[in-house]
Amino acid sequence: MGLVTFISLILLCLNSIPCFCAGISKPSCIQSQRQALLKIKHDLIDYSNMFADWRAGNGDCCKWVGVFCDKATGHVTELRLGSSNDTIASAGAHGRLKLGGKLNPALLDLMSLSYLDLSNNDFDQTPIPRWFWNLASNLQYLNISGSHFQGEIPDFLAIRVSLLLDLSYNNFTGSLPVISLNATVLVLSNNALSGSMSQFLCHRKHRMKLEVLGLGGNLLSGEIPDCWEKWGSLVAIELWGNNFSGKIPSSVGALASLQSLHLSNNSLDGEMPKSLSNLTELLTLDFSANQLSGEIPPWMGERLSKLIIIGLRSNMLLENCWKINNE
Numbered sequence: 001m002g003l004v005t006f007i008s009l010i011l012l013c014l015n016s017i018p019c020f021c022a023g024i025s026k027p028s029c030i031q032s033q034r035q036a037l038l039k040i041k042h043d044l045i046d047y048s049n050m051f052a053d054w055r056a057g058n059g060d061c062c063k064w065v066g067v068f069c070d071k072a073t074g075h076v077t078e079l080r081l082g083s084s085n086d087t088i089a090s091a092g093a094h095g096r097l098k099l100g101g102k103l104n105p106a107l108l109d110l111m112s113l114s115y116l117d118l119s120n121n122d123f124d125q126t127p128i129p130r131w132f133w134n135l136a137s138n139l140q141y142l143n144i145s146g147s148h149f150q151g152e153i154p155d156f157l158a159i160r161v162s163l164l165l166d167l168s169y170n171n172f173t174g175s176l177p178v179i180s181l182n183a184t185v186l187v188l189s190n191n192a193l194s195g196s197m198s199q200f201l202c203h204r205k206h207r208m209k210l211e212v213l214g215l216g217g218n219l220l221s222g223e224i225p226d227c228w229e230k231w232g233s234l235v236a237i238e239l240w241g242n243n244f245s246g247k248i249p250s251s252v253g254a255l256a257s258l259q260s261l262h263l264s265n266n267s268l269d270g271e272m273p274k275s276l277s278n279l280t281e282l283l284t285l286d287f288s289a290n291q292l293s294g295e296i297p298p299w300m301g302e303r304l305s306k307l308i309i310i311g312l313r314s315n316m317l318l319e320n321c322w323k324i325n326n327e
């Protein structure tokens with residue numbers, strides 16, 4: 001009887017040991033990555049106390065707020081430190097999460113990081129460090145929108161696998177970088193980027209995969225280059241609120257998937273190119289606040305049958321067009 005009890009005890013132990021190990025003695029967090037996270041925390045100012053559980057004694061860093069790891073390898077794959085709703089919910093923070101301070105290069109130690117959200121924080125006009133762009137080239141999602149960064153984006157930025165890059169609502173200056181990318185979303189709107197767009201747009205050897213290009217609210221100038229042939233994946237283009245002049249280039253007509261074209265508030269002139277009649281998927285077209293002339297072309301009503309929003313106000317289109325537009 002004693003022996004049976006003993007054996008069943010052993011069996012019980014054998015059964016429970018694996019669970020025990022998986023639950024406690026095999027934390028999914030990697031020691032060196034926990035150290036990196038603590039360095040990152042050290043250099044940040046934590047206005048909303050979101051890092052309360054980022055402590056050396058608190059073993060599994062994969063359970064820390066905003067940290068997500070690969071279940072198999074234990075590598076940190078995602079840092080969600082922006083003010084997106086899910087982080088707020090898990091942090092239980094009041095209102096927006098706000099981080100400040102500076103970025104520690106220990107971020108580079110998180111070798112498997114593929115998702116970094118630092119959006120809507122307050123980095124108080126800190127220039128973004130140079131090494132940050134090396135990090136950026138390995139990510140699949142980078143969002144530093146609205147985080148009060150400034151400085152220049154390097155002239156050439158290789159974004160190898162990035163799927164989505166949002167640097168909007170900062171104070172980035174200098175010229176538009178030539179981005180070698182496979183990204184599908186690139187949003188640089190509401191910064192202070194200046195100069196021409198042609199380096200960025202033209203001389204592309206391969207068909208680009210970009211679907212969303214957001215450059216609105218910058219200081220870009222010169223003509224909108226006539227080299228859109230390689231950008232056939234684009235679904236949405238925002239060039240509003242810049243200082244573009246000259247005509248709307250006819251190669252825009254090559255963008256067969258385009259649904260949304262925002263060119264408002266520039267200094268574009270001339271007539272609308274006939275090739276725009278190719279853009280049969282367009283839902284939104286906004287050319288308002290430019291100096292476009294001529295008549296509203298008949299094909300706009302005939303061919304662009306999916307259009308829902310048409311903005312043509314504040315141009316120099318013919319009088320009868322004003323009436324149509326203002327009805």
Ligand SMILES: *[C@@H]1O[C@H](CO)[C@@H](O)[C@H](O)[C@H]1NC(C)=O
Binds near residue numbers: 166
């Ligand atoms: C970046 O983050 C902001 C704020 O959290 C969000 O509104 C925006 O949609 C994000 N950008 C992209 C492209 O997902």
Ligand SMILES: *[C@@H]1O[C@H](CO)[C@@H](O)[C@H](O)[C@H]1NC(C)=O
Binds near residue numbers: 085
């Ligand atoms: C995110 O938060 C905003 C404001 O708190 C709310 O209006 C919105 O519905 C939320 N979105 C989601 C997807 O929960």
Ligand SMILES: *[C@@H]1O[C@H](CO)[C@@H](O)[C@H](O)[C@H]1NC(C)=O
Binds near residue numbers: 161180181
């Ligand atoms: C983009 O992806 C293709 C394959 O899909 C790859 O051959 C190419 O090297 C990638 N380009 C960059 C800049 O990563």
Ligand SMILES: *[C@@H]1O[C@H](CO)[C@@H](O)[C@H](O)[C@H]1NC(C)=O
Binds near residue numbers: 125171
């Ligand atoms: C952008 O940076 C410039 C130069 O540092 C500064 O004068 C300006 O106030 C900043 N703009 C915003 C919107 O933060």
Ligand SMILES: *[C@@H]1O[C@H](CO)[C@@H](O)[C@H](O)[C@H]1NC(C)=O
Binds near residue numbers: 241242265289
């Ligand atoms: C047009 O752009 C200028 C300069 O960027 C800005 O000051 C102005 O408010 C914009 N106007 C509209 C209607 O968006």
Ligand SMILES: *[C@@H]1O[C@H](CO)[C@@H](O)[C@H](O)[C@H]1NC(C)=O
Binds near residue numbers: 219243
């Ligand atoms: C806009 O471009 C014109 C030349 O096309 C230039 O004279 C003017 O200074 C520019 N304005 C701004 C605000 O950059």
Ligand SMILES: *[C@@H]1O[C@H](CO)[C@@H](O)[C@H](O)[C@H]1NC(C)=O
Binds near residue numbers: 250252254255
């Ligand atoms: C517009 O479509 C026609 C017919 O599909 C094509 O021949 C022409 O090259 C297109 N125009 C542009 C600018 O892509």
